[in-house]
Amino acid sequence: MNETIKTLKNHRSFRSYLDKDVPEELLNEMIESSQAAPSWINGQQVTVIAVKDPARKQKLAELCGNQAHIKEAPVFLIFCADFYRAQLAAEKENVTLEALDDIDALLVGAADVGLAMGNAIAAAESSGLGIVPIGGIRRNPLEVIELLELPKYVLPISGLCVGYGAEDPGQKPRLPKEAVYHQESYNSDLQKTINTYDETYSEYMKKRTNGEKDTTWSEAVTSFYKQTYYPSIAQMVEQQGFTCKNIKKL
Structure with missing residues (x-):
């Protein structure tokens, strides 16, 4: 068993974090790993927004159902399905994106987010960081969209707490x-x-x-x-x- 497989099979979800910043170098490695994930038609339908500001993390924690680990984690990432860039390309080419009227666009966006987040998680865990995905980012999505200033054709799909785990929670x-x-x-x-x-x-x-x-x-x-x-x-x-x-x- 190689080290990559060991990392993947050793996953656990951390909901308590040390008061220790995530080095920008490691965060960049996560984002670059996320970008390297495959995507439908190479459309790259994913955007990641990093939130570190304590006040904004506090607000997001509340919107996600009062999840304290969101404000405790030094970095909270929001993974979005993003067709805004595709819309800009369509305007440039003077075409209409009829595919966005089809429910398959939602499946494409969600699948691309899953692939990108999986890469980000593997990068984080292989670097000694702890994470936990947060589906609660969709609990109050309209308020999240307003807070993050998401343009049309962008949907918040999942959050991801990132930091150094305070204690090993074990594996379910x-x-x-x-x-x-x-x-x-x-x-x-x-x-x-x-x-x-x-x-x-x-x-x-x-x-x-x-x-x-x-x-x-x-x-x-x-x-x-x-x-x-x-x-x-x-x-x-x-x-x-x-x-x-x-x-x-x-």
């Missing part, structure tokens, strides 16, 4: 490989696998919380997905110029 057990890796076709006979994993996950939670919680993976996941989690997403998408009108024709 993952689903068995047979639940996520299928060959030739999808194997939907997964209930027994999930049941077994729920037992493993519950034991992990007991140890992590000194017996205070024994939540299973199924309970944790369904507690999120039993309701619409971020109700302002549709408004954000339309406000930022992604009409998805092609899907409305179906």
Whole structure:
């Protein structure tokens, strides 16, 4: 196993950070690694915004659901799906970007962000930094857009806390490989696998919380997905110029 694979398999999410700045050199390495990720048609549909100012981090922490680790981390990165540059290119070439009316543009933007963030995370962790992704950046997206002054055709997809971890939080057990890796076709006979994993996950939670919680993976996941989690997403998408009108024709 090479060092890159060791780094990837050793991932954990840090929610507590030392009062220690991230060297600009390491931050630049993260951004350059992020830029090196593949993207659809080489459109490079990703923008990363770094926030270090304590007051702005405080505001973002509140908008993300009062997540204290956002203001504690020395750097908070916001990864955005970005078609603004493509729009500038379209204006230069005097064409209309009809593709932005299709829901596939959202899939492209989100996929590109995932690839770019994955590279950034690998770069950070291989340099001794701790991170945790923040989906809560979409909790109050309209306010985030205003705070970050995002132009049309730019969507905040995920945040990323970056810093030196204060303590090792340990690694959550993952689903068995047979639940996520299928060959030739999808194997939907997964209930027994999930049941077994729920037992493993519950034991992990007991140890992590000194017996205070024994939540299973199924309970944790369904507690999120039993309701619409971020109700302002549709408004954000339309406000930022992604009409998805092609899907409305179906």
